[in-house]
Amino acid sequence: MTLFDAHFAAALQKRDAVGTRRVLRPVTRETGAILRDGQRLIDVSSNDYLGLADHPLLRERAADWALRYGTGARASRLVSGTLDLHQAVEEKLARFKHCDAALLFASGWQANASVVPALCALSVAQTGHPMIVFSDRLNHASLHHGCAAAGVRQVRFRHNDLAHLETLLKREAATPGLRMIVTESVFSMDGDRADIPALRSLADRYDAFLYVDEAHATGVLGPQGEGLSGGLADLTMGTCSKALGGMGAYIAGSRLLCDYLINHASGFIYSTALPPAVLGAIDTALDVIPGMDTERKTLLGQAGTLRTILNNAGFDTAESTTQIVPVLIGEAQRALDVATALEGEGFLTVAIRPPTVPAGTARLRIALHVGLQDADVERLAAAIIRLVGKEQ
Numbered sequence: 001m002t003l004f005d006a007h008f009a010a011a012l013q014k015r016d017a018v019g020t021r022r023v024l025r026p027v028t029r030e031t032g033a034i035l036r037d038g039q040r041l042i043d044v045s046s047n048d049y050l051g052l053a054d055h056p057l058l059r060e061r062a063a064d065w066a067l068r069y070g071t072g073a074r075a076s077r078l079v080s081g082t083l084d085l086h087q088a089v090e091e092k093l094a095r096f097k098h099c100d101a102a103l104l105f106a107s108g109w110q111a112n113a114s115v116v117p118a119l120c121a122l123s124v125a126q127t128g129h130p131m132i133v134f135s136d137r138l139n140h141a142s143l144h145h146g147c148a149a150a151g152v153r154q155v156r157f158r159h160n161d162l163a164h165l166e167t168l169l170k171r172e173a174a175t176p177g178l179r180m181i182v183t184e185s186v187f188s189m190d191g192d193r194a195d196i197p198a199l200r201s202l203a204d205r206y207d208a209f210l211y212v213d214e215a216h217a218t219g220v221l222g223p224q225g226e227g228l229s230g231g232l233a234d235l236t237m238g239t240c241s242k243a244l245g246g247m248g249a250y251i252a253g254s255r256l257l258c259d260y261l262i263n264h265a266s267g268f269i270y271s272t273a274l275p276p277a278v279l280g281a282i283d284t285a286l287d288v289i290p291g292m293d294t295e296r297k298t299l300l301g302q303a304g305t306l307r308t309i310l311n312n313a314g315f316d317t318a319e320s321t322t323q324i325v326p327v328l329i330g331e332a333q334r335a336l337d338v339a340t341a342l343e344g345e346g347f348l349t350v351a352i353r354p355p356t357v358p359a360g361t362a363r364l365r366i367a368l369h370v371g372l373q374d375a376d377v378e379r380l381a382a383a384i385i386r387l388v389g390k391e392q
Contacts, residue, residue, distance in 0.1 A: 019333030019362075020353045027348070029054075034348055041348040042376055044366050049220050049299060049323050050292055051370045052245025057288060058281045062246075065280030073273035078262070081273035089279050090250070092286050097238070097252040098231035103261055106271050108215050108239040108249040109142040114267025115237070115251060116146025119180060119209070121264060129177030134168055136160065136183045138190065140213060141356070143182055159187075160319075162198050169206040180209040185228040186216040189357050189365060191303075191317075191324030193217075193228065200232040209234045219243025220299065220323055224290035244289070246281035248274050295370040299323050302377045303368050309381040315388070326352075327364040327384055335362035338387050345383045 015021035028035040034043045052058055065085065075081035086104060093102035105111035116133075123131035133147055135154040147154050155172060157165040165181070172179070181203050183194045196212060203210040212233035219225045220243050229236045235257060240248040251261060261268055306325050307317045316328040329335040335351035342349050342364070353362045364384070368377070 019331075019336055020355070036343070036348065039343075039346070041343065041346055042372070042380075043348045044368060044372070044380060045348050045350045046369065047216070047242035047367060048245055049243040049367070049369050050225075050245065050289065050295060052219075052243065052285050052288065055245060055284075055288065058245055058284045061280040061284040062277040063280075065283075066275070066277035069276035071277065072275045075273065076269065076271060077273045078269060083273070083276070083279075085276060085279045085283075086273060089283050089286075092283065093238075093250050094252055096226060096286055097229070097236055098226070099236065099252040099254070101255040101258040102250045102252040103258040103268065104274055105249045105251065105267060106274060107241070107247070108140075108213070108237065109145075110267040110271065111237050111249045111251060112140065112142035112213065113146045113149060114265045115235070115261060116143060116182070116211075117150035118261055118264040118266070119211070119235075120147070120150035120152050122260070123178035127177050129175075132172050132175055132177050132179040134165060134172075134179065134181045134208065136187075136194070138187050139182060139184055140188060140215070143184075143213060147182075159190075160192065160194060162195060162202060165199075166202055166206075169202065169208065173206065178209065179207065180211055182211045182213075184213040184215070186214075186221065186322050186324065188216050188324065189352060189363075190326055191320030191322045193221075193321055196228050196230065196232050203234075211235045212237070214238040215242055215249075216322070216324060219285075219289050219292075220296055225292060225296060226290075240278075240282045240285065244282060244285040246285060247278050248282060292370075299368060299370050302372060302374065305374070306366065306368070306377050306381055309378070310384065313381075313385045315384070323368045325366040325368065327366060327388075329362050329364065329388065330360055332362040335364060338384070339364060341387045342380075342383055345387070347380055347383065 034041045073081040090102040090104055120131040130152050133152055133154050135156050136159055137156045138159045155168050157168055185194050185196060199210055210233045212229045214227040214229055214236050218227040218238040222228050234253060236252045238250055240246045303323050303325055310317055318326050332353040339349050339351040349364050352365045
């Protein structure tokens with residue numbers, strides 16, 4: 001027992017009472033299959049959209065680089081942890097994202113949570129005034145955390161409502177300080193897209209820096225899977241842990257941006273560098289992804305089929321247009337019960353509940369991947385319709 005155990009227990013009991021307690025439930029992966037408690041499941045919950053986490057070429061290069069260069073980078077990038085491998089992968093990432101430079105981070109959370117404060121500090125240092133951050137209300141928690149860590153008050157605009165954003169930009173036009181628009185390109189809980197060209201236009205009109213989180217678009221959307229920012233963002237953050245099938249994240253933008261972050265982003269400065277095996281997987285994914293147009297077309301087509309079936313049955317899939325298809329359930333415990341029932345049908349999915357999503361919008365977050373057959377998608381839709389009907 002520790003001093004706070006009674007308080008921990010009380011806090012967890014509150015979560016239990018409203019159906020929002022999180023628990024870890026391990027699975028075993030065997031040649032692409034997911035096993036839990038001896039049951040084989042079809043995974044419709046992970047972010048491995050292109051199946052690259054099991055791709056033989058990624059496995060081979062990850063293993064090869066580990067054997068050749070060791071299991072760890074041994075230090076932070078600013079000590080002795082910068083390998084020529086890091087710089088080579090960063091150059092390849094920059095070309096992929098049509099930017100001058102890129103900088104690797106350990107994770108997307110770490111990147112957003114440390115880069116946003118670093119950029120906010122720039123405003124104070126250069127103008128003497130806080131950064132004015134215009135943030136989509138449904139941005140990822142790491143972006144909101146970054147703003148909180150910076151001590152800035154976000155000017156939040158209604159989700160994907162660019163008219164509202166422009167109203168706020170006009171309202172703050174005379175406020176001193178640098179200004180920044182922050183958005184995701186594909187929103188991780190709703191599966192919808194931001195209008196990046198329109199955001200670029202607004203950013204230019206109101207002298208704002210455009211920060212785009214491309215975690216769920218990279219690899220899946222855009223020409224050759226390059227994402228939606230298309231060189232339009234001043235800063236693109238992307239992860240290597242989703243469609244790229246590995247681990248890590250990156251910032252892509254100008255050379256001066258990356259040099260600034262090397263000096264000011266705490267998550268970069270004080271973290272051990274990514275290990276060679278991880279770099280090998282990233283390097284290979286960047287070679288493989290441009291040639292996967294057929295897989296991307298099939299994936300997005302299956303997502304469209306799933307939405308159509310569910311929408312025709314009266315289900316709300318929000319504004320999804322991507323491989324992420326939310327099925328809004330409403331109450332947290334009910335969403336949990338449906339997810340559990342789906343597991344009995346052979347599908348591994350996850351109930352997303354508050355505080356991850358707003359109260360009253362608990363949902364199943366269906367994340368499709370290229371390993372699914374059309375029949376799997378149709379069977380999943382039928383199971384959701386049947387099981388949610390039983391819960392009503």
